Amino acid sequence: MSAAAAAVEREADRLTELDSPIGDADHGSNLLRGFTAVRAALEAEPPAAPGAVLALAGRTLISTVGGASGPLYGTLLRRTGKELGDAAEVSDEALRKALYTGVGAVAQLGGAAPGDKTMLDALVPGVAALTTSYRAAADAAENGALATVPMQARKGRASYLGERSIGHQDPGATSSALLLGALADVAEAQDGAEAR
Ligand code: ADP
Numbered sequence: 001m002s003a004a005a006a007a008v009e010r011e012a013d014r015l016t017e018l019d020s021p022i023g024d025a026d027h028g029s030n031l032l033r034g035f036t037a038v039r040a041a042l043e044a045e046p047p048a049a050p051g052a053v054l055a056l057a058g059r060t061l062i063s064t065v066g067g068a069s070g071p072l073y074g075t076l077l078r079r080t081g082k083e084l085g086d087a088a089e090v091s092d093e094a095l096r097k098a099l100y101t102g103v104g105a106v107a108q109l110g111g112a113a114p115g116d117k118t119m120l121d122a123l124v125p126g127v128a129a130l131t132t133s134y135r136a137a138a139d140a141a142e143n144g145a146l147a148t149v150p151m152q153a154r155k156g157r158a159s160y161l162g163e164r165s166i167g168h169q170d171p172g173a174t175s176s177a178l179l180l181g182a183l184a185d186v187a188e189a190q191d192g193a194e195a196r
């Protein structure tokens, strides 16, 4: 979550810029507000288990982010956290399965599917590639975000633009790739530390 918050801080301006032509220019500031609050909530009351960390982070996003992305990312984290339960340690496989369920909950809440030019265009291929590695997941999500450029938006604010949404990269797909990139960075750093 710290790595995610740091990545959002770094890229907030770019996310807001992407949200200008096909949205209301607030995606970066929405996530910055949300992840700043997540950081504070986790520092104030550090949960004992990874599942509880994600659940608290998800609740915090839902309560602090007004835009569509708050409830969607909040649901992703809450649902993933719930799947992890109160296990003190989480295997890669358990996290992969939990994230898969979490992404399913995002699709259910937002009623979107891959191809609709939303965060799911990065999350779905990203989570599918977790069977290979965290880096493969981040790369697949990045490619998924790039692939939203020629799509016409069918969900969310960008869908109001109809064909004029074509030719722009979806901000939510971009932030999803960013978050899976942060996960890959942390996983690789941890592997490196274990190898030493
Ligand atoms: P808002 O659109 O309310 O201003 P944000 O700008 O924070 O919220 O987030 C916009 C992003 O949310 C979009 O780029 C898209 O990826 C994602 N999004 C919007 N609606 C949906 C939906 N129904 N399902 C999945 N993702 C969605």
Ligand code: MG
Pocket: 019, 023, 024, 025, 026, 027, 067, 157
């Ligand atoms: Mg917006």
